[in-house]
Amino acid sequence: MSQVSASAPDVEVPSIPLAQIAPWAVFFGLIAMLALFFVSTDQGATSLISGTAIHEWVHDGRHLLGYPCH
């Protein structure tokens, strides 16, 4: 794992400043959390949107992706 690849011997790999990643991480992180919540949990253990339409629509995905379901 620690060997250096032949194309770039002994070159420090430049890192991306965390300050540049942070806004992307916060913005996309929130969207991703919300998306995962709707597929995995909404209208099951807890509900942001009332009804059962979302639960029924993603039902098989919820089971097969391993999330707790009724």
Add this chain to the structure above:
Amino acid sequence: MTARNILLRGLIAGFVAGIFAFLVAHQVGEPHVEKAIALEEAGAADEAAPAEHSHEEGGSGHSHSDGEEAHEHEEAAGGHSHGGGETEVSRDNQRTWGLLTGTLVVGTALGGIIALVSAAAIGRIGRLRPATSTALVTAIGFVSFALMPWFKYPAAPPAVGSGDTIGERTVDYFVFLAISVLAAVAATLLARRMHTQVSAYASVVIGAGAYLLIVVLAAIVMPTVNELGDFPADTLWYFRLSSLFTLATMWGVIGVILTGLVGRLDTAETAVAQRRELAASL
């Protein structure tokens, strides 16, 4: 290499992984879901035929105009059934478009998250090239986010799992998931710190050992779910196995595509940098 560059590649990898995960789930998993639903409906017909009947009348009339009422009806009936007249989505839709929606959304979200974590890891884990760091992040992610939760709280097919305990089971699942992911991050940071003092081999062993210690302890301490009743063991096993195949496909495809794309990006940028260096030295 920028956060934006890598995030974009992660979203593409995740979307493609969602398609592959759908194909595996549909081909390998759905037969067992169908079997479980058939068992569930046979059981429901035996137990609560009258309750099921009144529920059907209430649900089918208002399901679209008044979702909340339909929801209450379902809870009153003690859990809901699948495929009968009362569900708003047909089984045909659930096992095709519904399943595809789920895998695409989860795939794209995971792809993006993996890409952003990789963006932070690149250049910060020893002297690993960007592609290697990305592959490592995906592998650690698979173990901590999918594999370990699958071992402790494996997927339950329809008909297994009571509607009364869904709250506790969901909390347990996500608490264990959070412990596993946080432990993986902490163990990786520990290994990275140890690397300045001991060999790479020793630091990886220390990091992996610390992660396993925390997760195994958490798995022992946290409550066990057993709501199987007389559900057939072979259907349960093949369902859970197909769930693991689906998760492995999802993470595997994200890892392969994102690592490839990041590798290409790295090669291109390294070539540009070398050319610039050469030009400056002339």
